[in-house]
Structures are given as structure tokens and as C-alpha cells.
Amino acid sequence: MKRNFLLLTLAATSVFSFAENPVLAQPKQATTKNATGEKFPADPDVKIGKLANGLTYYIRRNVEPRNRAVLYMALKAGSLMESDAQQGLAHFTEHMAFNGTKDFPKNELINYLQKAGVKFGADLNAYTSFDQTVYQLPIPTDSTALFHNGFKILANWAGHISMEDTDIDEERGIIVEEERQRGKNAQSRMQKEALPVILHGSRYAERIPIGKLDIIQNFRHQEIKSFYKDWYRPNLQAVIAVGDFDVAQVEALIKENFSSLKNPAGAKPHQVYGVPDNKEPMVKFITDKEFPYNVAAVTFRHHSKPTRTTADVKSGMIVSMVNAMVGTRIQELKQKGTAPFVEGQLSYGPWQGGLVNGLNALSVIAVTKDASEISKGLAGVMAEAERMAQFGFTASELEVVKKNIDAANERAYKEKDKIPSASFVQAYLKNFMYESPIISPDVRYNLTKKFLAEITLDDVNKAAKKMVKEENVTVLVQAPEKDKDKLPTAAQLLEGLQNAGKGLTAYVDQAVNKPLLEKKPAAGKVVSTDKIEKIGVTKLTLSNGVQVYLKPTDFKNDQIMFTSFRPGGTSLISDNDYKAMNYAGNIPGDGIGEFEVTTLRKMLAGTTAGASSYLNELYEGFSGSASPKDLETALQLVYAYATNPRKDPVAFKKNMDDYKVFLQNADDAPDNVFGDTIAAVFSSNNPREKKPTVADLDQISLDRSFEFYKSRFADASGQTFIFVGNFDVAQVTPLLETYLGGLPSANGTSKFVDRGVRPLTGNTTRIVKKGIEDKAQVRLFFYGEYEFAPQTNMQLSALSDILEFKVLERLREKESGVYSPNVGIAYEKLPYANYGLTISFSCASANVDKLVAATLDEIEKIKKEGATAVDVEKFKAESRRAMEVSLRENGFWLNYLTSKIKDGEDPTSVLTQNERLQKVTPESVKETANKYLSNANYFKAVLMPEK
Template sequence: MKKNLHLIAVGALSFALAQPAIAQKKVPAKTPATKTAAKPAASQTLPNDPNVKIGRLPNGLVYYIRKNVEPKNRAELYLGNKIGSLMENEDQLGLAHFTEHMAFNGTTDFPKNEIINYLQKAGVRFGADLNAYTGFNQTVYQLPIPTDSAEVFKTGFKILANWAGKVTMDGKEIDNERGVIVEEDRQRGKNAQQRMSNQLLPFLLGDSQYAKRIPIGKVEVLQNFTHDKIRNFYKDWYRPNLQSVIAVGDFDVNEVEKLIIANFSELKNPANEKARTYYSIPDNVQPLIKIAVDKEQPYNVAQVIYKQKQGPLKTEADFKLQMTQNMVNNMLAARIAEITQKGNAPFLFAQSSYAPYQGGLVWDVSALQTVAVAKSGAELKQALVAALAENERMAKFGFTAGELETVKKKMEAGIEKQFKEKDKTKSAAYVQQYLNNFLIGAAIPSAEYTYELSNKLLQQITLADVNAAAKAMVTKTNQIVVVQAPEKEKENLPTEAALLAAIKTAGNGVTAYVDNTVNKPLIAQAPKAGTIVNETKNDKVGVTTLTLSNGVKVVLKPTDFKNDQVIFTSFGKGGASLASNDDFISAENANLIAQSGVGDFNPTQLTKYLAGKSVSAGAYIDDLYQGFSGNASPKDLETAFQLIYARATNPRKDAEIFNKNISDFKVITANKGSNPSSVFADTVQAVMANYHKRGMPTTLADIDKINIDKAYAFYKDRFADASGQTFVFVGNFDVEKIKPLITTYLASLPSLNKNENFVDNGVNPPKGKVSKTVKKGLEDKVTVQLLFHDDYVYNAENNVMLDALKAALDIKITERLREKESGVYSPGVSLSVQKNPTAHYYFTISFNCAKANAEKLINAALEEVNAFKNNGVTTEDLQKFKSEELRQEELSLRENGYWLNYLTNRLKYGDDIEQVLGNTARINGVTVEATKAAAQKYLNGDNYIRLVLLPEN
């Protein structure tokens, strides 16, 4: 539940947190900008990585090329444009983003949607792989593409060149896309967050170009602009001297350079170039304060932003400063987390973190951002003061030597891990570095240089350095205070004067931090080791299976996909399904025991104990299973095993942490009714559970029944018998070397040989046709979910057929609702399947739209489903499915995460562990005729659920 609160709070704040990276002003302000900690006058510039080839064509286009074999037979191709919405004229608001859309709607060499069509046939997924985005300062196109087909690979550069200078801007296509972009605005907005953003933007952005050039633009412009406006924008700004091509992947660098020269040299800059103006942010001497309320805002949130000027990382001094700032962030976060766990914590959630300039939405702004979420408006000032007090505490007294030692251990482990994986770095990671180099001039040092410099600086950075950086973050000027709260709390909120007083007096009376550590071993006494009683090998999938003396099974798959990673999970049947209806709510929250630490270590103390180690291991209890999961560097595997053993045998019962979580959960539950999406989600949950008591959303009355003693007892009971546990380990380990850890820590787990199973408590979706409409929300925004579901025979053959139907139906729904009807932005078709407790499949068609179009679009979606039943999948769409699926399979088979999930599911469900070997044949074996029969069977509509969220009026 704590995790849920954190996500909700951060999600609610995503707008406000972004603002320091948004606001700019064309003319520098007269007041002096706040500076960060002073740097040496001269500092060595970080050298570029010699493994990347950087060049410039005569027309000004810059290119970056690097050979990288992770993943094999793949490349990441990017087109970076140093232009965005800031370049728009008053009659072009939103057209930078609109231009990005038009790049997929017809170019000289690829008419209409042929780019998407061609790439899908080559196995590139639209949206998931092929994509683009537009910001204030940049527009970026991304194209991951196979390199084992010379024709496809060469065509990738042709596509980039068409985006760069050959978009046709056909008038009919422009008009068709208007509705799609209006619907994008509806899907992403039309909610409390957007309405409060509209209140806050003029305030946060001030008299700047940013305030006038929000990338989505204005609906009235999008609906009515004449075609020449967008054609002029493209002609003026899409030019080679503002563009870069980035290519990283498994290819020959010299051949790629030839392809770039051949495809991009003919592009020309306009004769009369418009100046590319850059903008600055206004400073403020006195704090700026703004309170925004909304009927649908669920939480009381206060934020203080301390703006600063800090450029991109270019020199060793920059590197040292950012490293020091990262240390401050880590230590400050640990202090706030420690407070949050206490029963008398003054806030539901708090966060304080310095974001150094990384080339985000705005190109020269950094900020310390402090957020506090309170239970009520009346408590908001107290919550904010408590969060700000931690800023003041670190500014006045600094950090302790113990805290610095802990954070240095953490960073040293991270540096070591990153360096060990340098030859397994994904191409996409390099692309982002080179993009930042092109856009903002950020350095791109090599992995070796970064490793050596990081280790050198880690030794050099002193407590004085850290404390100076911390003090510099808490500025006395350039402060902005923002409050976002429910409208019903308006009268209870602190006034602007009270907020001003809060930031001025938050440091009154603070004292130095006292470091609270536990100097004990994780396990007081080494357990009595068990034995391995059986061992089998399956060379076809590279798996060794061990049976231990206490009944535990361990499945081992060593890999070379990562140099410094071992991941694991386990499962045993039972889970919360074994709890009675009366005790179910306490059993369901037994996971709070796992979140309370272990043994003598509360979560904060455990974090400090593990500093310097790259390891995590937690316990879980879900509806049908209980077990453990985590990861570790090979060198820290023993600690991972110790954590498993400790969580199983010595759980921590911490009433303060448990009750704090329950108290927070009550606030979340009490407030969520104001949010239309939450109300709809609760309705969906209830309908899908057919209103079964155990499947209903949690109420305040339910929370009152949660009992720590029952939760603790249930947790202990679930882990009292390890004989039913199956562990799966995947990663870089040696089977023989890991065996002693297995016998010591897993074979010694308690065993009662209960031979337990989960219970089917009858939480199933309703049969037949069901329709449920919810009326909630102020805006013209409708959410639709159409579900087709039923029991079925769960096996690999049926599952691949369901996958084929899902992929092809997704294409058809997108073509109909987005391209033809122009009524939605991103409709989706999802598929979920389960084997336990009963085998069941769910197809869900989902989209957002305007109320006036809802019924028309629902009918259109159902028409596509009926066409599927009559005709099956088209030959072309089936080809796209097979190409995309087989391409993803190639990548997945080189991922530890894929194998962990695959092996766990096969073992859970009693399937053939060699099933993966037949995947390619099964995919290729799907025929058009077979999909027609499958569509008639799985999409027959006998069990159909229609769920719709309408606005209140």
C-alpha cells in the first residue's frame, strides 16, 4: 500500500515536478540567477568516447555512428531535430507536434501509411518500437530496426531521410489527422491535473515563450489552421543544419556512414533561414506562491521549487558536482524515508530531490524540488514544514560521516556494476547520450574513462564537499511554492501568508541528524545445512533442477546475457486463497510484514546494512501463491540467500510501520472517490469479480478489519512450510559454485510437508452479456472497455492463436477508430490469459473519446470484431503478426527476465519446460483459415462485458 501511495502522489505531481525544466524567458532577467556550488576556474573537458564516430555533412547535418552488438542483429536509428513548439508562430500553435504526426502519414517515397505498413511487415512494432515525440526544444524520431536483412536496414535510413525533408503534407491527410490530435489532448488531459496545470502554467512559466508554446497547442488552431501553416513550419524548420542522425547497433560503421551520406547529402537548407532562438528563465527574488484547487483532485499536495542555473555535464568539475549532488539526494531521501515510516509522520508522502540539468524540457534549469502530501488541507502546512525542515537540517548541519560512508558504498557498488556490464550495454542507452550531445552539448565520455574518473572522485569527495553542495541547493531566492488540493478543502488550506511563513521558519529549532544503525549480522547463527537429494539436467533449454532434502526444488539456468546479474523468484501454492472470508483482508495485507524490514532491522537500517552490495530479496503473498523474488550481483549472492532465509524464518512485526501504512491507506481510500478514473476502476474490478466479496475494492470498513496479529500470523504460516517452494535462478553463476549457498540457506528452510494447494474461492467474471455505465467526471471524456472472455483449454497452441487474434485485431481497431474515424488517439486491444484457478482468457478493446462519438465508435469496434469472425485475419496482418512475434522472440531469448518468467510459468502450470523450442514452428503454423475458426470461437460474444465511463452531465 505504501508503494501505491507513492505512485499516486508522484503521478498527481508529474506536472508540477516538471516545471523547473520548463519555464524560460527570451530576455535574461535583471535579478542575478542563483548559482550552484562554485567550481574551479579551469577544469578538464571530458573527452568524447573514441568508439563513436561523429561527422558533419556539408549541409550541416551531424551524425553519430557506433557499432554495438547488444542486442545482436539490431540497430537503433534516431533522427534528432533541434526544434520544437518554441519555434511556432501564433497561427501555428501545436503544429510542431502535428508535423511529427504527419511524418507517419505520407512522404515522397512512402505514401500514406506505407512507412508503418512496411516496418510492421519487417517486425517493427508501431508505438512500442517505432515512435516519435515533440517537446519545447526538440522533435525526435526513433526507429529500432533489424540489421540481418540488408534491404530492410538500408530502407531504415531512407525512412529517416524522408522524415527529415520529404514529408508530403497532403491536405486530405492533414484534415484526417486533426481529430486524432484533438483526441490525444483528450486522452492525456481533460482531468483535474490538466485543469490545475492551466491555472499554474502562466504562473510557473511567467512571461516566457514557454507559457505561450505548450506542445499540444490550442484546439481551435488544430481544428482550423490552413494547410500552408503546417507546410511552412516544416519547410522553415526541418532542415539539415538543425538535424542529426544517430545509428548504434550491430553493423559495419563505414557502411552506415556511406548510407547516411547517400541518403542525407541531398537535403538542403532554406535560402532565407529563420533564426533558431534560444530562451532563458526569469528569476524571482521573492517567493512566488500559487494555490490551485479542483473538484476531482484527490490529494492535498504542497511543493517548493528552488530554481537554479546549472549547465550540461561537460567537464570533470561538472562531473564531480553532479556526483556530489547525487550523494546529497541519496542521503536526503534516506532521512525522509525514515520519517515516513514513523507512526507520527507529519505527511503521507514526502520527497526532496535536486534535479541537475540533463537536457530535459528546458535547456538550462536545475532545481531542488520538495514535495509533501498531507491527509487534509488543515494539515498541509505542517506537512510542508516537516519536509522543508529536512532541507534546512542538511543545510545547517550537513550530513554525518556515517551517512557519507553508506552512500559511498552504494555508489561504489553501482559504479562497479555499470562497468562490468559495459560490453552488454544496450544500443538504446548510447543513443540517448549522443542525442544529448547533439541537443545540448553534454559530454559523452567512454565507459572506461567514466569508471576511472568516478572511482577517483569517489575517494576525493569529502564531507565538506557534500555539505557545501547541500547548502547551495537550499536557495533564498528563486523559490516557487505550489499547492494542489481538492476543492472541498479550499477553506482549510494554508493562506499564501502562511505558506510564506512556512518556508521562512521551517528551519527554526532543527537539530543535527542522529544516525541510527544496527551493528548486528543479518542472521545471528548460520543455519544447519541440508542436502541435495536429486539432480537432473535438461541440455535443450540449459536447465539444471535440484531437489533438496526439505522438499524444496531449485531450477538453475546460467546465462551470459549480463555480466553482473542474477535474478530469481520462487512460488509455493496457497497464497491468500487459504484465508477465510473473515480474515481475508488481514491476510491480503500480510505483505506489509515483508515491507517492515527483517529481524532486528527496520527498512532504513536494512538499507544501511546492505550499502555497498548490489542485492535485493523480498517476500510476497498473492492470491494463489507465496514466495520470494530478487536480484544480486554474483559477488553478493550469499547476501541474497541470507535475506531469503531471514524473511522466511525471522519476519519483523513492527506495529508502528504497519499502522502508518494502514492509516495512509485509509486516506487514499477516502479520497479516491473524487477521481473519475478511480471510480471507474473500482466499478470494473467489482463487475469483473461478479461482485464476489473477495474481489471487491477495499472500503474503509474493510480497512478497519485489518489486524496486525492476524496478518503476522498468516505471513508466518505461509512461510512455515518450504517443502512446496520452487526456486528459479537465472543469470551469471556457476551451478557447482552456487550449490553450497543452496544447501546452506534453502535446504535449511523449515519443512512440514503439508503438500498444500490453493483454493478456488469462486471469484470469476460474470457469464453472458453485461453492460455497466458509470457517470463521473466534469469533462467531455468517455472511457470505454469492451471485453470478450470465456473459459478455454490452456495450452501453447491455443495461446499462440489468441496472440495472433490480438495482434491482428489491434491493427484493425487502430485502422478503423483512429485512421478512418479520426475519433480516438491510441485505441488498444489487450489479451490476458490465466491457467489457475481456472483457465480463462480476456480480450479487451479500450479507448477514450468524446461523448458525442462514443456509441458510433463502440459500434465501429464491434463491426471489426464481426468482420474478424466472418473473415479471420488478413494475409497481410498475419504476416505482420508473425514478423513482429518472431523478431521479439529473437530478442527475448537473450534476456534473463524472459527466461525467469518463462521457466516460472511453465513450472507453475505443469507445462513442458521445452515448450519454448516449438515457439517458432507454432507461430509460423498459424493460418488465415485457423484464425477464422478461432475468431468465431473466442470472439463469439456469448460472454461480453461493456464498461463505459461517461461525464456526469
């Protein structure tokens, strides 16, 4: 059961998203310099310069990750700069950058980087928006030639893209398929109807980055060449380089590669565009037969001032505080089960995620159970905006938020020497595009401390009141087409919003001043200690049967992560009882003991501790993280979730009601039907794996689910914990003895039950006809049981990656029939050893058979001829480079150790990965393909339009 099924729908009201700290516009008045209105001191660790041709550069040495650099080439030009005949060509130009440049003809650029371990799509990438185009190249620095060539590549993009006519024509189909893959669904259709309202009267409405398909398919070659010549010019470009390198050397490389670039004579003026104000509210109703939810959103759009001074940062911090406090109030309303909406959001920030610089908005969003309640639901969220405007917040609410900001600030400061290079790159990119200030970690830390002490409740309440100023009002309603007649009128919606502030009373904060645990548990003891010296792991066995694996690291200064598992899970529920107990996995989400979730969050204010229990098919256990200083609090949460779970009938009813809302229209969405069809094949229609019906939900028992949950955590013997992070084994051992050693234990044994859920065998085909647009989704599955072994898994991974190279070349580059095909491999040892290789892509419905045949042809080529030496080289390089980074990440080690210990595999096998990698050869890939892609179990699933 998925409790957050509606959260993605709330994004439907935002056109694009890249956020920036919101700053409230201040009243016009005489300005004087003061301590909080000063501009920021220059960050001494970033070198900013400008070449004679106007190109800007940012350089910073940063050693996280080691032997790596992140290089960006940024351009202050996007789709807004296109002429009428060029719509879509800013984005098209970005594509052409990967189709040949002066020094890297045709596909040589991608091949060169892949052989160096840079993965296309995951590492090497680019994007185009309204006002910017950005190319990103994460690259190793331990190869001098490769690193130097990285700057040559950026310079080639900046001024030397080939733009061959044949390459342009071959790329047209790929762009068409990108539009098909990203769009041609309910969301894109509704967005097309919404944009003329959201972006009314502006150039933005006329220059959506993907462009117009008829132009993309038919434009003259000279149009895109002209766009490139006019706008790819050094005085609109920046090079950003952050990484493990010598700054002086990088500056020399930038000058060497970019100084020769020239600006065109008679350059076109670079304009900045806005969105006009609307005096009267604009209301738009949009329905679609494939849209499963009822969503309403209202925005009050305000002009804002850019962040330039320390006072602006203070204003932005106040906005963040308001958003956090009102967000908590919305959550509390939902938990009480009396809210007139299923989901609600209320926040202040950059309008449309920062789409147009200089605009902020108050966004009010409501999801309701049916169309007839939209007006009531939207007014219900709006009432909380009015409540904060009329009565403000309480001192206790502000205290909670301040504690959380302070804790996050301290944690960030402790990690200031471990900040990843990509974070710095984003800050410099914003500085180049919008002149956002570059704030050093030290300055940010000190300012945050200073403002936390200065900001008063009155400051916050005044800001909250300004946020609800009703300017440039836009109301957007999205609903299923079948509910069209139930929708309110525009007048009813606006009247509901106007009346939302009537009859309100002040919010009363139910502060709790109780400890998480009434008393500490009786501690257990470490009864044995073992070492896995090769990977720096210590294993402790506690007196209650709990085992703990500890791996201290220095990858982060202020982070400890942990997880645990015990075999059992819901597999121990019989088929007959499965429906009744199906809420057991949701119990942790309802809180602990007498503390529901929002109360629990308030109690934890000021700590970095987070932990919870889980209950899935095969295991039950815990997971969490904390700063070293808050580890005890995280362990207290573990103990509380095990010994004092919360039984909450109100939360249970709300969750059941919400899930019924999802079910009532779920089958209107083609993707849902397609997913259910695939799940049915992979479970052989096992009732345990089926999506529940409304009738099934009525059979779920909170009492029985709760009792099952308690029974699974009543005996901790067999729980295995894994801790990774910055800790000393000797120092944390007493805490582990107290809270893990103190968990209740019956010294029993626990095993999961293999319930025999298996996929259908043989060749299976499912054609699902659902959807109104010409878009097909194809999934090809090869799967079966096998002998689980690290060497076999390495060979399967090689086959998967190399097959993706070939499918991309064939379906995208040669056929121009898809945008981004994907090949993935999955394998697991428990409850039975099985593997599954999946090939997926979207395309025009008329091309399904041709592209499936082409895919199978590529598989047959590998089975007959094996892989090419070049493709094996690419796989090995990408694998080595990825592992170099992973070995310095706490998350990698946590997941790696957990999987190895669960499966009973050798946890030191990571040290021999290069040996397994060496055994990947063109011939071994051929053997693997013949063995595991034999068509013994082959499933073709296709989602086709109805007509």
C-alpha cells in the first residue's frame, strides 16, 4: 500500500522547476547601509575572471569527490531568443552539440568520453530552458590528457559545433520522439491548455523549449545555423570548473581554449522578458479522460527583489520559516481526518519554480476526493493562509523551526570540507545567470546564526501577512473528464476563496513536553566481537541475539547511517489473512505511542536524528541516520518503534479513505493499467500482488494489522544492524548495548516463507490498448532462475550495459525511432535466485513492430558475434570510475554490506571487483547472452493507443 500516491499530482500545477531562495519585495523607502543590508564579501576560494571576448569563468579547487571535476559551459540564451521560424531550435542546437564538433566529428565525442568512463546521460548531459542552455561534463582529473580535453570539449560546444546538414536531418526524428516520450499524456495535454493562462500575454507562452513539431520536422538548415551563430557567443557564456585540480592550471586551460572565440558583428540585443500583470482573477478548468485526480490550485503572483544583500538573505530565511510552520499546520489538519481535502500544500516561493526571475507567488493547492468538493477543498487550504495572515504564528511554533534551522546549519558547517563539487557549480551558475550572490560556507554559517538570534515572532508574522496579498490571481482546476458536470463554477471558486478568511480563530499549538522514552531500557552486553579487517568492519553480537556490523568512515564529518533486517516480514501472513493484515507495514507511519507524527517532529526539533521501523515482504527492521551527537536519539526512536507502536484509528480511516480516492479513477490512467498488467504476469496473478479493490480495503483490520506488527517486533533476536559513518566503535558500543541490546528478545529464530510468487513461464505477450494519443510504450523482459554468484552478476551487468549501447545506437541514431531507450538488469538471491533483463522505450505506435524487431536483431548479433572490444572497454571504464566514487560514499557501503549479509555472501568481495571485471571479454558477453537471453522466458508488453 502506497500512502503518498497523490504527491506527484501536486506537481501538475507547476510548469517547470528550478528553485531559488524567495525574497519578499520590501516597501519603497530610503535605504541606508546597516549590518544586515551589506553586500556579501567575495568568497576567497572561487576565482572569477573574464576574458577579453567577454566570456566569464569560475574556478574552485574542491576535493569531493577525489580525482574528479565538474565542468559546465553555460549560455545566457534559450528558447526566448528564437525567432518565429526557429521555435524549438535552441533545444535542437543542444542536441547537435553531441553530433559532431570541430575536434570530435560525428559520435566521436561520446565514444571518447565513454571509453574514459564518462557515462552519456548520467554524467555527460545538457539542458535547454527559456533563458539558458547548460552543458555539464563531470570528468576524472587523474588523467592529464583526458582532463585537458575536457576544456577542449567545452570550447567545441561554445563555438565549434559542426552542424552538418545530414546530421541535422537525422536528429529531427529524435527530437520528435523526445516530445513523444516526455509528453502525449494527460499531464502534457492539460499543461498545453494551462500555459496560455499561466503565461498569458508573455513571450514565454510562445517559446516553450521543445518548440513546434512542424518546425522541427521542416525548418531550413540555415535557421539552426543562424541561431548558433547569433547566440553562442562568448559574451553570453561562462565556463565553470570545480574539482580536484590546480586552479592556475585550469585558468590557463580556459584562456588557451576560449580566448580565440569571437562575438558576431552586429550582435543581436540580449533581452530579458517578463509576464504581464492581470488585474482580474484568471480561472481555467481543464478536464481529461485519462487524468485520475481532482486538483485545484491558486497562485497570488508578486513582484520580488533579487537577493543581493545580507538583508535579502534574512528575508529569505523568514519565508522558509513561514513555509515550514504553515506546512506543519496542514499536516496536522490531515492527520485529524477533518480536512476538506485529501492532500494540501501551502507555500511561498519563486513563481513556477523560478521560471521568471523577479516573481514570487503564494501557492495554494488542494486535492479532493471528487469534483464536487473542489471549491470546499481549495477554500480549506486557503483558510490556513488567511489564519496565518490574521493571527500569525505562536512562539512555540517559531522555536521549533529555529531549532531545526540551527541544527541543519551546524551540520552543514561541519561538512564544509566535504561539500560535493556539483553544489558549488550550481551556486556559480545562478551567479552568472541572475547575479545571485556567492555565499561562502563560513559566511552562510555566521549569517544564519546571527539571523536566528535576530528574527522575532513579529518579523515572521508581518512577512506572513504580506504573502497573502491577492495580486495577479490565477486559479487552475484539473479533473477527470467524466466529472466535468460536477465542477464548481468560476464564481463559486472565487467566492469560496474570498470567504475563506471568515470566522477563523487563532491556531493553538499543542506543545508536548514529554521525553521520547519514559526510562532507559535495561542494557544488554556485547558477548562476542569479530573483525573483518580487509574492509574495516567490526561485528558485535549482543546478549539478546542482535548482531551489529560497524564500519567507521571519514567520508562525511557529521553523518552516521544505519539499517537492520530480520527475516520474516509479511511473508509470515497466510494467504487467507493477508488482506486483513495488509495495514501492518503502515503502522510506523502513524507515530509512536501517544505521539502522532507532527507531535513527534516537534519533539525532535533541533536534532538531526531520524529513524523508523519497516515491515516488508521478507523482512522487518529499522533504518535511520543522525549526526554523531544525536545518535542516542536515533537509537531511542528505534527502541520506541519496536516497543511502543502507535495504534491510530483516525489515521487508519484517513489512509483508507485516501486510497479509495486513488482507486476510484486509477484505471483511467493508461500507465496504471499497463503497470497492473505487467505485475500480473510477474506474479502469475497471485492475489498477494494484486492492487486491492475498494471492497478489499473494507476487509483490512487495524486491530489485526497492529497485533501482527507487534508480534514481529516483540523478539529482536535475529535482528542484524549495519552502521556506517563517522564514529568510534568503542565510544558507540555503550549506546548500542543500551538501546539495541535492550530490545525485547525471546531468543527465537525467524525465517521468511517463500510464498511461491513467480512469473509466468515461456513466451508471453500482453498488448494493452489504452490511451488517446499516438504513443506506444514497449517493455521486453528476459528472466529466469539461475545460480546467484558475483562473477555471473558481473557478466549480466556487462551484457546489460553493452546491450544498451547497441540499442541506443540502433533505435535512436540509426532508426531515429526513439529518444532514450533503457536496458536494465536486476538480480536477487532471496527468496529464490532469479534475474531479469528489461529493455524499455517509447515510440510511435506504427513503429512498434519494426523497433522490437531491431532490438531483437541486436540481441542476436551479440549472441552470434559477441560484444565489440570497444564496447567492453567502455563498460569496464564506466564500472571502474563509478566504483571509485562509490567506495567513498556511506550510502554505498550501507547498501552493499546489507545486501551481502542478507544473502550470506562474502562482504569482502568488493575488493575483488576488478578481478571480475577483467574476466569480461567479448566472448564472455556472447556466452552470457546465449545463456540468459535464450527466450525460454520472454515477455513482451506493449501499451498502445485505443485507436
